[in-house]
Amino acid sequence: MIQQDRLKKRMLEMAEIGKTPNGGVTRLALSEENRQGRELLMQWMKEIGLAVRYDDFGNIIGRLEGSDPDAAVVMAGSHIDSVPKGGKFDGVLGVLGALEVVETIRGQGIDHRNPIEVVAFTNEEGARFTPQMLGSGAVTGEFSKAYTYARTDWDGFRFEEELQKIGFVGAEENRPKNVETFIEMHIEQGPTLEVNDETVGVVTGIAGFTWLEVTVHGDSNHSGTTPMSYRKDSLVTASGVIRALSDWANGKPDGVVATVGKIKTSPDIINAVPGETTFTIDIRCPDEDQFDAYFAEVHELIRRVVSEDELTCTIDEIKTHPPVVFSERVVGTIDEVCRDLEVSYRSMASGAGHDAMYMHNIADTAMIFVPSINGKSHCEEEETRWEDIEQGVNVLYEAIVRLSQ
């Protein structure tokens, strides 16, 4: 079994890099803090005796050879970049948990046929360079090299130059290859495990999502001189859509969620009826069979509310990704391990995207969740109990051992 103290010590040491006053971290992708975190990670990998490399997107891989050097790879990991004022567990747990697993396997001289690799992917968060999960997407056929290199941050700095600046442009041949199995451990980032008093989530897939931008077209007028009955107030109508959308999602099975995160009126002044209101919609659904039907229902709902108010709207699709269903073989092994170790667990879908979503393109993949206190993440209050981490990493350990025989 793994050594919790050793893992905790490393987690806290990593959390010193980019530490924020209220106990979080800001370690944006390809920043100086990110560089320091990378150097520390590679130093630890080397101390444990792993062969360390990084590829042309800066993804870092530490490799422990198995008894059969030609066998396919069993890989585990996540990312070490963070959002601004993020938490110390998001991503890091998946990388340092995997490192702890490999150190335990090596330390205890556990036999394994397959090589085992620990990975830290570049720019998972998408907080500096959009979209999210650039590093894993780039090595799994999701994004081209030209597209990835040309991504720019809010100051206009390009991914390629920023990667050069921190000295992490590796060789193309260093990308993950011949990966048979991938497991990503991660904090849940939601309340389900905590509320149900369970320690591990065996993640069976990732919810599909659609991001929409909706603009309601009304009529801008003076707020003082336009009687209520003459108004075509785009914000009143948008508000009707937002309430209806929330009611709709509340009536759907668990895992289906709908969120309006951004909203803007035009002309955006206190004493004018908003002529136009634009807002985003983020809908998620883990169920492959319902995915298309649900999104059609949402389009229908928007058009119904808008036409009831006798206004018009345009709906733009920003991005859509269908649900990902993970490997039965890997999910089954994690299930079995939880039962054998008598860890309380539940099967669940991930509502958020993770590197595992793209690794699923090239390997049999699954994820392991541990509880987030109050369901919080992407904030300085992000927290997971160390006992839960210990049990979760033990599940990862046992699963890796079984999958690498």
Place this chain on the structure above:
Amino acid sequence: MIQQDRLKKRMLEMAEIGKTPNGGVTRLALSEENRQGRELLMQWMKEIGLAVRYDDFGNIIGRLEGSDPDAAVVMAGSHIDSVPKGGKFDGVLGVLGALEVVETIRGQGIDHRNPIEVVAFTNEEGARFTPQMLGSGAVTGEFSKAYTYARTDWDGFRFEEELQKIGFVGAEENRPKNVETFIEMHIEQGPTLEVNDETVGVVTGIAGFTWLEVTVHGDSNHSGTTPMSYRKDSLVTASGVIRALSDWANGKPDGVVATVGKIKTSPDIINAVPGETTFTIDIRCPDEDQFDAYFAEVHELIRRVVSEDELTCTIDEIKTHPPVVFSERVVGTIDEVCRDLEVSYRSMASGAGHDAMYMHNIADTAMIFVPSINGKSHCEEEETRWEDIEQGVNVLYEAIVRLSQ
């Protein structure tokens, strides 16, 4: 009766200054365009034989002496500044309409005991320097000289220096004084006259208003990982308030309106449940007796919707002004004139603020509205039929003649 062609020619000549490609004007207070408009106005005043002066806030006054130089002043006017991409009638009609009235009186040798003054107030729109109606407010005890001079625009330029820059700092003794009667003619800026096929609005007062800023406090969480039932989504609740507020105002008598013009979520990202949502409310009510009760109802409505959703909120009052009820004497004279001239008219309150609101502090005041096509104003499409303008200015003419005997 007035000469429509002469008035129209001046209106269109003034509209050349700051003209926008789509037929509107941008003539912000104390801008170079505003200076040119002022020079043109003063030139016309002088051509007509008025004694022209401007005061220490740049308010321009042209005076026609009456038979009794010590009699109190009958004044008419409005403003010639505009919002960005505004219309060519807003404000200008009240100034050039009054100028046409005075030229007619002088040209036809109409006897009048009282001096008659035409005024153009500085910075009525509040589009460059907030708040609105600075010039009329400053000369009627609403704003101190220090406060007015210290107002800054979005670039940080101070009112005082900008007034100096265009050469319009006059003497304090040039302010309006001994004003007995003030009439402001203006476009309606709403649809009521047009919809009811009436030519003149006899304005009995100005709606009181309260501007509020409401912040709904919820909980920010990841949009993908937070089940609907665990959410405290501040925007969903704010949307409930916005719908309820609209329903509330729809159920009230004419003239009561409620508008949410600005709204902002935090953290304002597509994939986060909005933890906080802040929006403005603009409520207007022309009825003195209901003013306080209605505003209490709105506070109650906000708190009820927010507490039904089990969230909390804060309500800040930005600004409140009670309803203004104009002079019965002046309103009665305008009524009488409309009947005598057989002009179709209605009594109505103004939903918008005007210089008349502050002139009411020092003089018996009323307003005359003419129809706005499609109720539009503060935009390039702003339009009023020239026939309506002719009838409206004739009402102004006849009222001024009667009130200055």
